[in-house]
Amino acid sequence: MACRISELVLDCVDPERLAVFWAGVLGYVEVGREPDGGIELGPPGTGFGGPQPTLILSPSSDPRPAKLPLHLDVNPTDRDQDAELERLLALGARPADVGQTGEENWHVLQDPEGNVFCLLHARISPVGPGTV
Template sequence: MACRISELVIDAADPGRLAAFWSEVLGYVELGREDDGSIEIGPPDAGFGGPQPTLVLSPSNAPRTGRLRLHIDVSATDRDQDAELERLLALGARPADIGQTGAESWHVLADPEGNEFCLLHTRLRPFRQDAS
């Protein structure tokens, strides 16, 4: 058996703000808060250990230098890419320029703290807990 990703940890100046943003983007809920200010969010019916990874927003005052070496890609599940782009922008995402040519099929965005992520063109089926 191999490993699987159970959590993604993102340093955040304001964990609450990022938790709210990513919860709206992904349809996640808050799963818990730690004494250090970390907030874990995840799928509402599965939580930690489910088939989808949770996100832990961990407080940090360290300045970020340069582009992230790892980023999140998201795909719409119930609308086309253009409609999802509008939704993400309304939630607080903003376009990010990382040197794309303009011919890409995806959009590069940044969350409210400037962490880059991509909205892919391909629409995925919504995740179902009872799916095999």
């Protein structure tokens, strides 16, 4: 037996604002709301338990933005890295400096609340309903 990542939880000040951002980045939709104001996003038509983990934006008055021990990496699926970078910046991402040399083939970015994530170079296939 093994475990599988089913959800990623991101503490944030404004779940509504980050839901718009991350839904746009990942192509996710709202799949649920928590009683505490948290918002769960997931792939359209699958949601929790599907082939991809859902993202829960959990309200917190003390989130720790910037470089955390764990961060998200995203890859473009339908365009090259440069075009995807432009799209993410238009959604509200900002470049982040965490000590990279400039020789990396990925971009370090921040979401609108300062949470760091990376846009990787490789273009990967999208995951659709029924895909494992």
